[in-house]
Amino acid sequence: MTREGFKEEVLNSLTIWLCASCYACTVQCPRQIHITDVMYALKREAIARKFYPARNPIPVLAKAFFERVRHDGRNTESRLLITLYLRTNPFKMLKEAMLGLHLFRTGRLSLKKEKIKGMKELRNMIDSPEPRKEAVPL
């Protein structure tokens, strides 16, 4: 569809966001098309061109995750979720509070920030001096 001139329709669809990367389609495709990787490429394109509803939590989550890892080298689940709810729907945080509390009580959620030591070297590596290129062309 993207190649036939329906690129905007594809980039605006919810389908690309519902893909949870389970690779079921990739292993079943008789033509060996890497569908999951194509979905990733479409997500990147949609995010780069801001082709998604402002409150769609999936691109917001992806961005928040990207920023967190670029900043600390690791992800702290509790902080990521708080960022997600603040940026999408703060009321949802109330709805999730009981689950969060239960996780805290059982020692399965911590606010302590995870960070790596080699942050400078990692930043040198991931902040490429060259512009972004796509391995899977659309």
Place this chain on the structure above:
Amino acid sequence: MSYLYFPGCSLRSTGRPYEESILAVFKKLDIPLKELEDWNCCGATAYVSIDENSAFTLAARNLAIAERMQTEGKPAQDLMAPCSACYLVLEKTQHYVKADEGVRKEVGDALHRGGFDYKGTTRVRHPLDVLVNDIGLDRIAKAVVRPMKGINVACYYGCQVVRPFETFDHAAYPTTMDRLVTALGAKTVDWPLKTRCCGGSLTGTIQEAGLRLNRVLLKEATKRGADIILTCCPLCQHNLECYQKRINRRFGESLNIPVAYFTQFVGLALGIPPRELGIQRMFVPLKLAIPPVKEEHAHA
């Protein structure tokens, strides 16, 4: 035989019982694990949704550290990653670095900027693969002090541990965990949803979609007579266990089935005290499926 160990971010948080039980089981079996020095996030499925090239580099830094940690003259230590997402991202990166010249050059240049020279020798492994194919069922079966007789287990593999590469088992119908559980004396139920998607992070984003996927999995396992579901991924475990109440409310179900890590189950069979396996951290009590023995109370 020893391994490098990549915990990943989840095992330090929601997946804490997974880490506790892995460390306890490997210690009991006398297999040394060495944590990867200053490991960083694998990138999971979110990072690659923003930038593909630096996603490969991010994962490759871990592979390069693993290579650097090898001792000359000694057999290479594989890098063990228990979280399915970490496992796949690291494996996929290794795969692309090997097979795709463009990625190899891009990642190689980026690693150089960080002072690494990666030759591409790291082998990524999942603990399920390590336990069954390296350590072996015979050795594990011999170490069992509490046979798991009379317990019906639904082995749930999730997606990324077998797809897309099928490195150690079939993409749709794997059997590794089933064979392991059988070696511990338990019975496994045969079900077709072993690798059906749990929705990953959808429970936190488009929750309705996530709940529906997990409802199907939980109902099918229960219908097939399972007393417990065992998983090998922190996200699968979290989804299947922590959202059961919500699924019950939303869809009028009455699901109440324990969902444990396969390593917790192995640990109990090997006689490791429940506390060392993080059993007390579970939302749905394991005792619904596995009655506690007196000896365990003494330890707890």
